[in-house]
Amino acid sequence: MDQASDKRAATINDVAARAGVSRALVSIVLRGVPGASDANRAKVFQAAKDLSYRPDQRARLLGRNRSTTFGVTFGLRDETHGELVEALYRSSALADYELMLSPVAPTRHEIDATQSLLDYRCEGLILIGSSLSKGELETLADRVPVVLITRTVHSDKIDVVRTDDIAGARLAVDHLVQLGHRNIAHVHGGRVAGAADRRTGYRQAMRQAGLDAHITMIEGGRTEDDGWNAAQSVIAAGSTAVFAYNDQSAAGLIEHLRKAAVTVPGRVSVVGYDNSRLARSPAFSMTTVAQDSDLLAQRALELLSSRRGTPHTDAEQVVARPQLITRSTTTTPKTSVR
Amino acid sequence: MDQASDKRAATINDVAARAGVSRALVSIVLRGVPGASDANRAKVFQAAKDLSYRPDQRARLLGRNRSTTFGVTFGLRDETHGELVEALYRSSALADYELMLSPVAPTRHEIDATQSLLDYRCEGLILIGSSLSKGELETLADRVPVVLITRTVHSDKIDVVRTDDIAGARLAVDHLVQLGHRNIAHVHGGRVAGAADRRTGYRQAMRQAGLDAHITMIEGGRTEDDGWNAAQSVIAAGSTAVFAYNDQSAAGLIEHLRKAAVTVPGRVSVVGYDNSRLARSPAFSMTTVAQDSDLLAQRALELLSSRRGTPHTDAEQVVARPQLITRSTTTTPKTSVR
DNA sequence: CGACATCCCTAGATCGATCTAGGGTACAGC
DNA sequence: GCTGTACCCTAGATCGATCTAGGGATGTCG
Structure with a gap:
């Protein structure tokens, strides 16, 4: 009988009929606004439950233009x-x-x-x-x-x-500087959202650490592939540390470095960005910058x-x-x- | 004037008024059903364009219960x-x-x-x-x-x-068998969707290859962490090859193996599943089973x-x-x- | 006892579309 | 000229909710 009866879902009219009240009152009760007696409240709730009524969102949204x-x-x-x-x-x-x-x-x-x-x-x-x-x-x-x-x-x-991506980039670079790194490269994100600020932060931090001469920008991007492709340039630049645009590209970079027998963090330290699943995973256990x-x-x-x-x-x-x-x-x- | 006028988006009534026809005709034209003259079609299209009209999905869906x-x-x-x-x-x-x-x-x-x-x-x-x-x-x-x-x-x-995950698992195992592997372990997916079939396929393929004795089930899961955690067992089992539940867990596994100086594919071959971004990426360039x-x-x-x-x-x-x-x-x- | 406020409730309009049913034309065929 | 038949078009109902306006009760106060 289930299959037969529920061709259509219950509407507010069905609930009103079953509870023996008007449509409007059902609406009042179910929206939880004042204006209904306790007795009727109970009746409406019961009827709604019996019919396992759920309001139709299309109609609800259409009704009044405060859609939330x-x-x-x-x-x-x-x-x-x-x-x-x-x-x-x-x-x-x-x-x-x-x-x-x-x-x-x-x-x-x-x-x-x-x-x-x-x-x-x-x-x-x-x-x-x-x-x-x-x-x-x-x-x-x-x-x-x-x-x-x-x-x-x-x-x-x-x-x-x-x-604050500028601050985030600076956190990353400062951390590397404090560890003693000087040849710190940035594998940047190109035109992706946030990439410009991270470049700026990188440059600022490098300058403040007196490392202007070591500023090294390396073409990167959002994906593992981008990080992977940046590895050769990192090696060629002789960097001992890299700040990557994000965790994904950092992961690709790390993979490639390790494959080239450049250990991480032994030979090269890497900082990612985002504290994504990848960075948290024990597979990478990556130093990174977290956004809240x-x-x-x-x-x-x-x-x-x-x-x-x-x-x-x-x-x-x-x-x-x-x-x-x-x-x-x-x-x-x-x-x-x- | 833009800010003032578009407090509300144009409705079908606005379009009808501007085109000088009825609401219903606008609906007919815009839905592309027959029943309107070319002259009116043009007028309606023009009006709709002028008002940059877009039908309200809430109302459209509510209108007739064939919602698509x-x-x-x-x-x-x-x-x-x-x-x-x-x-x-x-x-x-x-x-x-x-x-x-x-x-x-x-x-x-x-x-x-x-x-x-x-x-x-x-x-x-x-x-x-x-x-x-x-x-x-x-x-x-x-x-x-x-x-x-x-x-x-x-x-x-x-x-x-x-x-067909059973067939997929068999493809993976057969591939490893053909390469000459015998100690082939399966890092499985637990109770995740599809995991049971992949286990079944693994077992079938191992049996058909006469490798019943080498069937090795290792606890895994969906994530990089799960693969990472399985690595010790893989090493302990002395497997030369692993078929993993999916690419993510394969990636975690590979990371851990490499970290433990167990080269992939040198010492251990790994096959993933899904042909995900991770598998395609040069960082892993993973042998895997693709779903269409x-x-x-x-x-x-x-x-x-x-x-x-x-x-x-x-x-x-x-x-x-x-x-x-x-x-x-x-x-x-x-x-x-x- | 009448005026007034409060509380509870409902009828009916409304949102913006679709669809049905039926009303005009225009033209063909007899 | 009448009927039939396409073809084009529109009025109005409908979908399922919300909201407004107003209609009884009931109670309070002068």
Whole structure:
């Protein structure tokens, strides 16, 4: 009989009929707003339970334009994005927000991903590591509040929540300097979100340590492959330490160095970035710079919800402090160079 | 003026007014169904373009219960799930399906993930690597068509699309056998989806090669950590080759072996599973067994769309052929054991 | 006892689309 | 000229919720 009866799921009308009250009262009770007697409250709850009623989100969202649904774009291939998404779900469960996910992939452009979220009339957009242009971002921001995580942009329409990547890079380099390294190279991230700041931080720290002459920029990227490909240049440069754009590229780099019989950290120390699963895993146990995903997620949600309904006040930049996590891919240099 | 006017997005009424036709005609034109003159078609398209109109998905879905929206659950931490999701988006773009994503994570149980999809009244569910019980799956299947990818279950209510993991495991083992290995261990996946079949395939292949006596099961799992932790047992067992549950655990294993000065593939050959980014990357360049994500995705979508409206016919099991990809973590055994 | 506030509840409009049913034209065939 | 038949178009119901406005009760106070 189950198969026959549940052709359609129970609606609010079914619940109202069973409880012997009006549709509106059911809505009142189930939303938990005042305006119903205890007796009726109980009846409605019971009826809803009996019918295992769950409100239809499509209708609920359509009903009143305060949807409390935020759209999130993220890169399917990017591990750290996954961790941020997790953090967003954690935070949104505490508050009363619904999230809607829209992935970005080589075959799915970010602009399509955001469009799909707008089609559902999300009340706000969280873009993780966006690579949209400033113009595209502002067009979006004209329609709906937008918060960037992990990426920054100079615009008074767009809030940004990010880690201080300059400081993060400096933490990494300072750590290496304190260990005694001088030939410290940076395998950078190219045009990826955050890469510019990490380059800047690297340069600053090197200069402050009086190591201007040792500044060595090596072409890299986001992926293991990019790190792998950078290894030859690292060896050629005679570096005793490397600060990599992120953990993934650091991992590829380490693999290649070890394969070339350049031990890590024996001959070369490596610092990653993100404290991703890879860095935490005993397989790498990588010294790295951690971003506080939970904080970033929470602040992003707070910003969005504070924007709802309000007209453009000035955009905010929330900047979180990074943290160095020392593990076993860094040590003192074996042979003092120069 | 932009900021002022677009407080609300354009609706179908706005388009109708601007084109000087009825709401219904706009709907007809924009859905591309017959029943409008060329003249009006042009007018509607123009009006829609002028207003940069995009239909409201909430309303569209609510309108008629043929929603063509399929829900997808996937593990945020699982790389291969990401690749399947990508493949699903690729396939669904060709056909006319919308996908709605719902992630599973340590803090977000799969049952919540599916519930959220049902709240949007998705017309079908695609569960990637589900770990729900048969009972839970069947409860879902009573409400809406369900297709499992990567995981299997014996039920006439639930379609399954998967790779033949038994055959995949056999490919891996046969490859090692042909290279001359005899002490071939299996670092298995525990209770993870597909793990049982891979164990079975391993055992079958070993027996057929007359290697019953060398069957060695080593506790593993899905992650790099699991592979890392298995390394000691592999060494202790004196294996010259390992077939791992997946690429991630293979990667952890390889790391640990190399760290222990057990060269790969010099002393130990390793075969992974999934042909994930990790396996493809030059950092590992791993021999592995590939699943055809695009085929799986396409078949899953086809199954779901064929189920729409139709009552339960018998569930289907689509089984795809795996493919061995030989790279550089396998070679002939250096020292013939025994 | 009438005025007024409070509390509980419901009818009906509304959100923005789709779909059904039926109303006009225009043209062909008898 | 009448009927039939395409073809094009629209009014209005519908989906399932929320929200507004207002209608009884009941109680309080002068």
